[in-house]
Amino acid sequence: MDIGKNIRIKDIAKLAGVSVGTVDRVLHNRGRVSDEALKKVTAVMDQIDYKPNLIARTLGSNKNYKIAALIPDPTGDPYWAQTNLGIIQAQAEWAQYGVTVDTYTFDIFDKDAFRGLAMEVLESAPDGIVIAPIFYHESLPAFELFQNQSIPYVLFNTNIPEAQPLGFIGQNLNQSGRVGAELINLGQHESGTFAVLHIDEDVHDSIHLLEKEKGFREYFQEHRKHKFEIVDFILNPNEPTFKNQLIELLGDDTLKGIFVSTSKGTAVAASFLEKYGKKDIRLIGYDLLEENLKYLRSGIIDFLINQNPKRQALLGISHLVNHLMFKKSAPALELFPLEVITQQNVDSYLGSGIH
Amino acid sequence: MDIGKNIRIKDIAKLAGVSVGTVDRVLHNRGRVSDEALKKVTAVMDQIDYKPNLIARTLGSNKNYKIAALIPDPTGDPYWAQTNLGIIQAQAEWAQYGVTVDTYTFDIFDKDAFRGLAMEVLESAPDGIVIAPIFYHESLPAFELFQNQSIPYVLFNTNIPEAQPLGFIGQNLNQSGRVGAELINLGQHESGTFAVLHIDEDVHDSIHLLEKEKGFREYFQEHRKHKFEIVDFILNPNEPTFKNQLIELLGDDTLKGIFVSTSKGTAVAASFLEKYGKKDIRLIGYDLLEENLKYLRSGIIDFLINQNPKRQALLGISHLVNHLMFKKSAPALELFPLEVITQQNVDSYLGSGIH
DNA sequence: TTTTAAAATGTGTACGCACACACTTAATTT
DNA sequence: AAATTAAGTGTGTGCGTACACATTTTAAAA
Structure with a gap:
């Protein structure tokens, strides 16, 4: 040297x-x-x-980069609100380097509007795009447009391998389901029933959610010590039948645990467990949303798997900036660790700034 | 704006x-x-x-910073080897900004040599120091010297609040013990015995380790559902009595779980559990050392709490550089999340570059 | 009042790179 | 052979800050 x-x-x-x-x-x-x-x-x-010298390079080429972030409307949605926080943090972090981030939000129930929004983004001629492509079919033509304009784009939250993005930031969903299974299975010595609940107002990303269930089931196929029955439900909390379906499920005395595949659904399931005094049923869900934290602390929720939406967005933008500004290439696939959150370690996660 | x-x-x-x-x-x-x-x-x-503009600032004041890293000798010690990896990574990361990192290692059995090393570090006149102060008493005079020379220093791994460092990077040990207790307790429906083992070749940092036990015991005081007896041992694997002490412990049929407070000790305990076919005893330990991973994957170890020594060192140096180069102040106390590692999520941790 | 020192302020250059522009040399054309 | 064009190359400036140095202003001493 x-x-x-x-x-x-x-x-x-x-x-x-x-x-x-x-x-x-x-x-x-x-x-x-x-x-x-x-x-x-x-x-x-x-x-x-x-x-x-990257320092000198950025100073020399005094360019301003414009990045567009496409995410579902965070208003009233705690999960996407966290994502939005990540974008805001990235904005603050890179502002002094001449990077601006414009956020474009779309209605998760309005696929058609998404198309228009993609066009709007394109018209603003950004230097890079970060996107949470929760609409599979509607996203593909958008990616084609981006590619034609040779605008680099980074995916996060939901992976679409065909999209050929600059990179993807998220988690291995199959493995995530396996972690859920492992945690639900731990210390269960009697046979019984486990329920997998996909509680979502929208069924669009059911493919996305079913991957978790697949991993969950695979775990039990590989570790069948006791006889466990696994039942699954795709539930829409806005449907009138929703409440009864859940009550019926809780009536099953052999029910040992519930694995909820969505972050918002986790709190919903927890509220039912609390209401009907089923504290002994193990509950595993996703993400450090305000509501979920409450139930985790009161012992209704046993484990949360942290998807870290905030950090996903933050890192997505960082990848893009590194690519644009520093010509640094980031890994094409950045899979976040599957963080297991419990009553006792939750504060250590909330306290640490980065995580 | x-x-x-x-x-x-x-x-x-x-x-x-x-x-x-x-x-x-x-x-x-x-x-x-x-x-x-x-x-x-x-x-x-x-x-x-x-x-x-920090970019312009660093370019303008074209200074070269020299950082000294003081750690126990990583040779043959997987825990400190990970720490060393963090230092090496930091070195590579900051090299282009004119930062050099010199590593000074000391023998964990030789307290007297530590003093001399501290002097050696001082003579090299570094701009900043990162140190893993595992010797409490011997470290204090060293800190005084650093302060007199007004050389900023960052602590990691072991906190010494009296040291008044620029910052500390590590974990909340009490809370760490609580996490261990929570994991060992999960799904245990019968009364029995839990053992806390402090397996260390050296008893210096026993204070450090006992803090974990304190948290462990506190958890059970607050959550006494069943009657659990907690026994604890401070063991030196080099002592001839070591083996028999462990065998005797494993002979106890009421033993439900073992919590090992050290990373190397975790693998040692696991080897005994494997040898004597006590797979059902829940084992919880520390860190993603090669040996530990083996036992985690084979199911002997149930949980590992990740102390992330590599990242601790990496961040310690980053804090120092940010302070020196960018005049950016980092939090005085950076407590890492208490990461719970299982068979199913371990790969997601190993795969992710940052963690 | 002039001289000298001290205090206060302005100017200029360097950091390493990117990029525009001016310049030189070679290859064509008239 | 002169004029034009193109190819290749060098020089110079800006990015925003730090810091050395020059310059001006003010105060104190002669």
Whole structure:
């Protein structure tokens, strides 16, 4: 290692016997360079390990980047509100580097409006896009548009591998279901029933949720010590039948545990368990929403798996900025750890700024 | 919010009717400034929200910072080896910003040598120090020396509040013990015995370890559903009696679970459980060491609490750099989340780069 | 009042890179 | 051979800050 001074473009120029301008042209292959000069510069480049000073680079190319964030409307939705917080934090963090983040929100019940919004985003000509593509079919044409304009885009929350994004930030849903199964199974010595509940106002992302159930079931296939029956329900809390369906489920005396695949649904299930005094039924759900924290602390919810929506958004934007500003490539797939939250460790998560 | 250009020192100078030099002197209170000029500048400062461009600042003051890292010898010790990895990563990350990190290691059995090492560090005149102060008494005079030289120092792993460091990075040990208790207690419906094992080649940090036990016991005092007896042992694996003590413990048929307070001890306890076929005894320990992972995957270890030594070191150095280079102040107390690792979520932790 | 020192303030350069522009040299065209 | 165009190359400036140094103003001493 060369102790001391870092190598600068100036140094390369001197070593190669050309001017800094020529080195610059070679490094960024812009403009025209003679074969001779190219050879001389590349020869030097091969021998030394040039690491451009990113600090100086960003200062030199005094560019302002505009990033568009597409997320479901966070109003009245605690999950997407957390996502929104991540965007706001990213905004604050990168503002001084000339990065602006414009948030575009869409109604999760209005697929058609999504299309229009994608167009609107495109018209604003952003340098990069972060998007939570909860509509599978409607997202694909949007990605095509982005690609045609060669605007880099990062996905988070929901992965769509066909989308060929710059990167995806989220979790392994199958494995997430397995963690749920593991936690529900722990210390259960008698046979009984486990319920998987997909409680959602919308059934769009049921594919997304069913992946969790798949992992959940796979775990029990691989670890069948006792006989467990697994039942599953896709429930819409706005349907009139919803309440009765849940009450009927709770009436089953063999019910040992409930795994809820959605964050908002977790609190709903918890409220029923509380109301009907079924505190012994193990409840596992998702995310550190205000409501969920309440039930976790009172012991109704036993475990929460943290999807960290805030950090997903934050990191999505960071990936984009690193790509645009620093030309740094981030991993194409950033899978967050499946954080297990309990009554005793929840405060350590809430207290730590980063997590 | 002022959309568009950020406010520069130049702008402040113009608004205040003085030169940039004067503004600079006011901002960093260096040199002499007339009361009149001071008033004019502060008046402007009060009205606008000046955020210095950190990029330009670091470029302008082209300083090279030298950081010293003091840790126990990582050779043959997987826990401190992880710490060392964090230091190496920090080194790589900050190298291009002119930061060098020199690592000083000490023998955990040789307290006297520690003193000499502290002097050696001081002689190298570093700009900042990160230190894992596992020797309580021997560390205090070292801190005094650092303070006299006004070299900022950051503690990690072990907190010594009296040390008045720039910051501490680690975990809440009491709460950590509580998490252990919670996990060991989960789904235990019969009364029995829980054992707390402090397995360490050295008993220096027993105070440190006993804090975990304190939290562990407190949990059961607050949640006494069943009658549990809690026994505890401070064991040195190098002592000839060690093996028999453990075997005797495992002979107790009422033993429901074991909580090991050290990372290396976790694997040791696991090896005994495996050897004597006591797979049903719940085992909870610390950290993602290679050995521990093996036993976690085979089901001997049920839970690991991740202390994240690598990240502790990494963040310690980052705090220091932010303080020195960017004049950014970090929280005085950065408590990491108490991450619960299971068979099913362990890969999601290992895979993710940050954690 | 002039001289000298001290206090206060302004100016200029460097940091490393990006990029615009001016310049030189070579290749064509008239 | 001169004029035009293109290819290749070098120089210079800006980004926002830090800091050294030059300059002006003010106060104290001669």
